[in-house]
């Protein structure tokens with residue numbers, strides 16, 4: 001279905017009417033052209049990016065909310081991006097894409113609150129830098145690696161995590177050192193200042209993947 005087309009989304013919802021959906025995953029995205037800046041902004045394309053990336057997940061959630069409510073897991077997961085972080089934006093550009101991801105984080109935070117009475121959990125997850133058409137060939141994770149870690153993370157989600165932001169993040173590496181770390185950060189300081197299992201991680205002594213769980217307010221203060 002085309003998530004920017006309400007009729008298309010509703011048509012699929014009508015086919016699936018009455019069927020439980022344990023996990024509703026919003027993954028679709030468009031990026032828009034690169035290099036847009038003041039004097040050079042394509043407003044039509046920018047509106048399209050917001051339409052797909054922010055309004056798309058709302059259309060889908062609205063159309064399938066009854067299916068999710070009927071299921072056992074009752075999960076709505078939306079794939080977001082570190083580029084949606086205001087505090088982490090040190091390179092500028094990508095107005096539309098960045099805004100669409102910041103906005104969808106806010107949408108899902110509100111949905112988490114609005115849908116809590118129906119037992120539905122809403123979470124946004126940054127999948128890491130992944131070798132897809134978007135991520136390109138130099139990304140640090142293969143699609144299989146990212147999906148494996150996403151699945152592992154999604155398995156742990158429930159009402160206690162609703163309204164949260166999680167991230168699968170590859171930490172800078174030193175050749176010859178390799179380890180995998182999965183944990184939950186307890187505060188909003190940067191990863192290089194964090195302690196996992198009593199050991200402090202720094203960006204130059206760890207190679208691995210860290211699953212970070214933060215709430216949106218912390219994320220928007222600049223951690224991710």
Ligand SMILES: NC(=O)c1ccc[n+]([C@@H]2O[C@H](COP(=O)([O-])OP(=O)(O)OC[C@H]3O[C@@H](n4cnc5c(N)ncnc54)[C@H](OP(=O)(O)O)[C@@H]3O)[C@@H](O)[C@H]2O)c1
Pocket residue numbers: 001002003004026027028029030052079080081082126127128129130131132133134135136139
């Ligand atoms: N790759 C990364 O490094 C990375 C990093 C951070 C976050 N993410 C997020 O991860 C998710 C997946 O990204 P990706 O890397 O797989 O992106 P991608 O390679 O650009 O693929 C985007 C997918 O979205 C689909 N799509 C686009 N517009 C659509 C619409 N209107 N309705 C339905 N489907 C539509 C595309 O389908 P068609 O091919 O048929 O157009 C394509 O399958 C996105 O939410 C992205 O923002 C990715």
